[in-house]
Amino acid sequence: MNIGEVAKRSGLPAKTIRYYEDIGFVTPARGDNGYRSFGEKELHKLTFLGRARGLGFSIEDCRTLMALYEDQGRASADVKRVAQRNLSEIDAKIADLQAMRGTLSHLVANCAGDGRPDCPILEDLGRG
Amino acid sequence: MNIGEVAKRSGLPAKTIRYYEDIGFVTPARGDNGYRSFGEKELHKLTFLGRARGLGFSIEDCRTLMALYEDQGRASADVKRVAQRNLSEIDAKIADLQAMRGTLSHLVANCAGDGRPDCPILEDLGRG
DNA sequence: CTTGACCCTCCAGCGGCTGGAACCTTTATA
DNA sequence: TATAAAGGTTCCAGCCGCTGGAGGGTCAAG
Numbered sequence: 001m002n003i004g005e006v007a008k009r010s011g012l013p014a015k016t017i018r019y020y021e022d023i024g025f026v027t028p029a030r031g032d033n034g035y036r037s038f039g040e041k042e043l044h045k046l047t048f049l050g051r052a053r054g055l056g057f058s059i060e061d062c063r064t065l066m067a068l069y070e071d072q073g074r075a076s077a078d079v080k081r082v083a084q085r086n087l088s089e090i091d092a093k094i095a096d097l098q099a100m101r102g103t104l105s106h107l108v109a110n111c112a113g114d115g116r117p118d119c120p121i122l123e124d125l126g127r128g
Numbered sequence: 129m130n131i132g133e134v135a136k137r138s139g140l141p142a143k144t145i146r147y148y149e150d151i152g153f154v155t156p157a158r159g160d161n162g163y164r165s166f167g168e169k170e171l172h173k174l175t176f177l178g179r180a181r182g183l184g185f186s187i188e189d190c191r192t193l194m195a196l197y198e199d200q201g202r203a204s205a206d207v208k209r210v211a212q213r214n215l216s217e218i219d220a221k222i223a224d225l226q227a228m229r230g231t232l233s234h235l236v237a238n239c240a241g242d243g244r245p246d247c248p249i250l251e252d253l254g255r256g
Numbered sequence: 257c258t259t260g261a262c263c264c265t266c267c268a269g270c271g272g273c274t275g276g277a278a279c280c281t282t283t284a285t286a
Numbered sequence: 287t288a289t290a291a292a293g294g295t296t297c298c299a300g301c302c303g304c305t306g307g308a309g310g311g312t313c314a315a316g
Binding site for chain 1: 171172175176179180182183184193196197200201202203204205207208209211212214215218219221222225226228229231232233235236239240241242243244245246247249250252253254255256
Binding site for chain 2: 292293294295296
């Protein structure tokens with residue numbers, strides 16, 4: 001399987017797949033023409049990776065998860081720990097964004113948004 | 129005022145202030161010793177900037193907001209437009225994160241997290 | 257034999273800083 | 287007065303996770 005098909009089937013851009021090879025995530029074989037040649041296993045890995053990234057896991061987390069995935073004797077506790085840490089990071093980000101959102105939506109709501117120069121948004125930002 | 133004091137009073141790291149000078153946000157005078165010399169106006173600008181960044185505005189948005197702030201005849205509509213766009217970007221990010229959070233917390237909740245290898249988190253990620 | 261789709265490598269850049277090296281200046285202390 | 291600590295300077299590199307583009311090679315169809 002060439003990179004184009006793997007890209008299609010995994011949902012990852014070819015560029016990203018090459019990058020994942022660079023950082024040692026997959027090591028596809030090479031044909032005589034120099035083209036990468038992927039098997040089902042590599043495709044599966046990449047799909048796993050794409051999903052994990054989609055759930056907000058960092059590349060390093062993915063490395064850990066991948067290793068656990070391939071270790072038949074792993075303890076689910078190890079996986080859960082990684083996932084829970086990710087979950088709290090996500091929660092922290094959501095909280096940050098919601099705090100921003102609160103302030104900003106308040107300001108937006110109070111701004112006339114017309115041709116006059118008076119603007120509570122700028123007033124707030126400029127409060128020294 | 130040297131950079132250290134501006135850093136303290138604006139809440140921004142000195143490094144960041146130097147960076148903001150690099151990208152043309154402030155242009156402090158220089159003393160004979162080469163040290164940056166900030167006035168109240170620069171401090172105020174930096175504080176504005178810090179607040180705007182804290183509300184999630186991009187550097188480019190900040191540039192726009194700063195210009196509007198300094199333009200006494202601006203229309204509040206122009207400011208509001210920028211703020212609203214930022215608000216929808218924040219909303220989009222929150223929605224993304226909440227989708228992740230939903231899936232992930234579901235998986236975490238269903239993972240025993242003990243010494244056994246069975247793990248719905250990995251199972252889900254590996255679903256080809 | 258050419259066209260066009262695919263593949264390759266390598267380098268640069270995104271945003272917004274941040275760390276560190278290597279150096280100079282000012283201030284406080286012994 | 288010597289010196290050490292605390293501040294300032296520049297410049298270059300790196301963070302994350304890709305992404306774009308240049309400049310090429312390869313392959314299948316017409």
